[in-house]
Amino acid sequence: MNIQKIMVIGAGQMGSGIAQVCAMAGFQVILHDMKQDIAEKGLSFIQKQLQRQVEKGKLSEQDKVKTLQRLTPSASIEDAKEVDFIIEAVIEKMEVKTSLFKQLDTLAPEQVILATNTSSLPITEIAAATNRPDRVIGMHFMNPVPVMKLVEIIRGLATSDEVYQQIEDLTKKLNKTPVEVKDFPGFVSNRILMPMINEAIFTVYEGVAEPEAVDEVMKLGMNHPMGPLTLADFIGLDTCLYIMETLHEGFGDDKYRPCPLLRKYVKAGWLGKKSGRGFYQYS
Ligand code: CAA
Numbered sequence: 001m002n003i004q005k006i007m008v009i010g011a012g013q014m015g016s017g018i019a020q021v022c023a024m025a026g027f028q029v030i031l032h033d034m035k036q037d038i039a040e041k042g043l044s045f046i047q048k049q050l051q052r053q054v055e056k057g058k059l060s061e062q063d064k065v066k067t068l069q070r071l072t073p074s075a076s077i078e079d080a081k082e083v084d085f086i087i088e089a090v091i092e093k094m095e096v097k098t099s100l101f102k103q104l105d106t107l108a109p110e111q112v113i114l115a116t117n118t119s120s121l122p123i124t125e126i127a128a129a130t131n132r133p134d135r136v137i138g139m140h141f142m143n144p145v146p147v148m149k150l151v152e153i154i155r156g157l158a159t160s161d162e163v164y165q166q167i168e169d170l171t172k173k174l175n176k177t178p179v180e181v182k183d184f185p186g187f188v189s190n191r192i193l194m195p196m197i198n199e200a201i202f203t204v205y206e207g208v209a210e211p212e213a214v215d216e217v218m219k220l221g222m223n224h225p226m227g228p229l230t231l232a233d234f235i236g237l238d239t240c241l242y243i244m245e246t247l248h249e250g251f252g253d254d255k256y257r258p259c260p261l262l263r264k265y266v267k268a269g270w271l272g273k274k275s276g277r278g279f280y281q282y283s
């Protein structure tokens with residue numbers, strides 16, 4: 001398969017980061033979201049990131065312009081007919097992803113691989129919504145995508161060896177390091193990271209310490225670049241909750257029970273940095 005044109009579905013923080021690294025690696029990219037203004041907001045976020053790199057002398061003005069020329073914002077799902085590879089980065093809800101994959105399966109040419117950037121959901125179940133489960137795969141980027149080296153690659157039960165190899169090669173072309181892991185809830189990254197974040201939320205919920213103190217302990221005591229509550233706000237508290245729910249349901253073990261404070265914040269619309277309020281205030 002010769003990939004030249006990539007469609008990224010979901011122009012939120014992950015989708016725009018993925019679109020940016022694909023365009024920087026020389027691919028033509030369609031950045032799709034449900035509405036044109038959201039797709040354009042994703043593109044202007046990329047513009048700002050690239051401009052910052054130019055100002056720091058890490059990217060030439062010419063390369064910035066070339067990268068931006070490769071990016072097209074779009075609200076038309078029909079664009080799936082015209083691309084060589086599709087990666088989905090929409091909300092972390094199984095019903096949203098399966099309904100999208102059903103639609104993509106009818107639109108995209110049959111040889112096209114459909115990848116998902118899901119943080120925790122079973123690849124096998126997403127693949128089963130299509131008639132091409134051999135060509136569905138998990139390609140889990142880390143946030144912020146332009147900075148983080150890792151991509152977890154996850155095969156569904158039916159993913160072919162050929163498709164796995166193509167995605168590993170693509171990951172390397174994007175200057176990332178692939179690590180293959182098995183299709184279990186949360187894979188490796190979020191099976192380990194998210195219970196730590198959930199436990200940090202429990203320490204606040206139980207009055208053990210204030211958010212600032214929890215973060216300071218983990219930054220200064222464990223050399224984490226961000227404290228767990230700052231990181232939770234950065235990831236998005238809705239995403240954190242959905243991941244904990246997937247772990248809880250998938251393993252059936254109470255140790256994965258989402259903290260009630262996390263649920264409360266999400267119900268209040270406190271989703272972290274992206275909504276302006278989470279454990280901290282951003283505006
Ligand atoms: N988008 C793009 N680039 C960004 C960025 C963003 N949102 N935030 C920071 N950067 C870039 C900066 O431009 C800078 O680039 P250069 O080195 O080329 O100049 C670099 O990152 C470092 O930034 P700063 O000096 O401003 O800040 P920092 O040194 O504090 O680092 C950080 C910022 C890289 C985000 C660092 O705090 C960090 O590593 N945090 C932890 C991130 C992490 O754990 N990510 C994984 C989250 S879990 C996940 O992704 C999986 C999941 O499914 C939930």
Ligand code: NAD
Nearest residue numbers: 010011012013014015033034089090091092118119143235
């Ligand atoms: P986000 O809320 O920033 O963005 C999601 C975007 O998807 C929004 O712009 C929304 O309008 C769009 N969207 C929703 N339904 C859609 C549909 N049917 N068609 C087109 N667009 C649709 O979320 P995010 O943080 O970018 O997360 C996206 C995915 O990436 C999730 O599956 C998440 O678990 C995963 N992920 C997140 C992180 C993180 O740190 N936030 C890290 C790795 C993976």
